[in-house]
Amino acid sequence: MAYERKEYRSPFLTTDIIIEHEDGKKKGIVLIERRNPPYGTALPGGFAEYGLSLEENAVKEALEETGLEVRLYTPEHPLCVKSEPFRDLRAHMVSVTYVGKGYGRISAGDDAKAARLYTLDEVKKIVKEKSMCFDHAEILAEYLKQRGEII
Numbered sequence: 001m002a003y004e005r006k007e008y009r010s011p012f013l014t015t016d017i018i019i020e021h022e023d024g025k026k027k028g029i030v031l032i033e034r035r036n037p038p039y040g041t042a043l044p045g046g047f048a049e050y051g052l053s054l055e056e057n058a059v060k061e062a063l064e065e066t067g068l069e070v071r072l073y074t075p076e077h078p079l080c081v082k083s084e085p086f087r088d089l090r091a092h093m094v095s096v097t098y099v100g101k102g103y104g105r106i107s108a109g110d111d112a113k114a115a116r117l118y119t120l121d122e123v124k125k126i127v128k129e130k131s132m133c134f135d136h137a138e139i140l141a142e143y144l145k146q147r148g149e150i151i
Helices: 055-068 119-130 136-146
Strands: 010-022 029-032 045-047 069-072 078-083 093-103 112-118
Touching: 010 055, 010 069, 029 055, 029 119, 045 055, 055 069, 055 078, 055 093, 055 112, 069 136, 093 136, 112 119, 119 136
Parallel strands: 010 093
Antiparallel strands: 010 029, 010 045, 029 112, 069 093, 078 093
């Protein structure tokens, strides 16, 4: 029996990560400035790579974009999954977001033009203004809500 192969069009799979970090002076969340379009402030993250679990991919992207080693708090339970077809104007992207603790010194690399530590008050302001790429402000709002933070 001959098998007829059909071509299927699937969304792209990505991972994002909320990195909690302390640098000795302040503590907060690490965000990046994107090197590539769409430009702006975003969570570290990137396309899922073949051969890596989503958890491994999130940790790899964190290291590449922020220079930080990250330990995920609950790898088996991501913070959220976002799959709205037009959340990214480039293509249909499905993102799985994790939360973890960052260790080391922040150093932007790979697709990040800059990486910086934002206090929770700064993050709340960014979320209120919705001044982030994609739907990352919504993701951070969900994170803050789960922490019991008032926005």
